[in-house]
């Protein structure tokens with residue numbers, strides 16, 4: 001059960017910055033399922049009845065199950081319920097960022113550089129601010145992009161964050177230490193009482209499991225993800241499996257990043273396929289992982305543990321890894337339609 005198209009996060013900011021065509025980041029789930037011999041129900045699971053083991057589907061029908069595996073990713077955390085207000089976009093679902101590019105591009109083409117506020121100082125907040133700036137730069141514009149975050153970022157070594165902050169400041173990004181608490185007609189209200197002129201607000205305020213996971217009544221982590229044992233089963237219900245952003249492995253918490261779901265997937269498959277045949281395999285997420293940001297200006301920043309570097313070669317590496325991954329999943333070699341970079 002999954003929607004027809006999958007949007008690959010590693011290339012999303014490349015699309016937002018105008019470097020890539022959105023088709024490069026989209027995958028056809030039906031084609032993938034057909035190649036793997038899997039029956040694909042197009043749509044979304046809307047409810048899960050654990051007692052009667054039935055899944056409610058977006059088409060209105062239901063599906064019985066013996067076990068259920070949740071691989072539903074994450075949604076943007078929105079404690080102030082800002083999403084849904086006019087001119088507010090969320091980092092997830094990623095489709096919103098593709099749509100945001102269209103809206104920004106339309107305005108930039110007409111020479112309108114409205115003020116953009118990005119709420120959230122995590123890796124995706126920085127990357128979205130850089131990508132929005134990159135898209136404006138491609139149109140020869142200099143919009144004001146505000147990056148609003150209540151705490152100092154800690155997701156990379158201090159020197160890397162300082163370097164990135166300085167380079168974004170040089171490109172025109174304004175950093176504010178506060179929280180966006182309300183969206184008003186043409187502005188945003190901040191927790192320090194200030195009002196920022198704001199044409200578009202992008203929420204990059206953290207990720208949590210989608211409502212369907214939260215609705216199960218199973219134990220959740222403090223940051224809103226399903227608590228699973230290293231065998232990738234809910235700690236309270238072994239018939240519920242999960243991998244990726246929607247869950248957190250007991251004793252090995254990790255941030256939401258694609259690499260963990262990808263590495264956990266073969267273990268999930270093995271444990272489901274051989275359920276009841278001996279002890280399940282335990283998943284141990286790696287303690288170091290490479291993460292490369294696309295900075296929207298032809299450069300990137302790569303971080304692995306305490307090591308980091310920044311520049312065109314980091315972006316080159318990111319593109320290599322991401323495009324290779326997409327090609328491998330698609331099962332065929334593709335060109336790069338519309339690539340500008």
Ligand SMILES: Cc1cc2nc3c(=O)[nH]c(=O)nc-3n(C[C@H](O)[C@H](O)[C@H](O)COP(=O)(O)OP(=O)(O)OC[C@H]3O[C@@H](n4cnc5c(N)ncnc54)[C@H](O)[C@@H]3O)c2cc1C
Nearest residue numbers: 001002009010044045072073091124244245256257258259
């Ligand atoms: C702007 C941005 C940039 C990022 N860049 C990177 C990066 O460069 N590298 C990286 O490693 N991570 C990156 N991340 C994090 C990355 O998006 C996630 O960690 C990763 O996608 C998690 O994989 P997943 O399989 O758990 O979920 P997802 O990739 O989100 O996949 C979940 C799938 O489940 C489907 N789904 C959701 N609900 C239902 C339902 N009810 N029924 C059926 N299907 C459903 C969705 O449509 C989707 O296809 C980025 C995140 C953001 C916001």
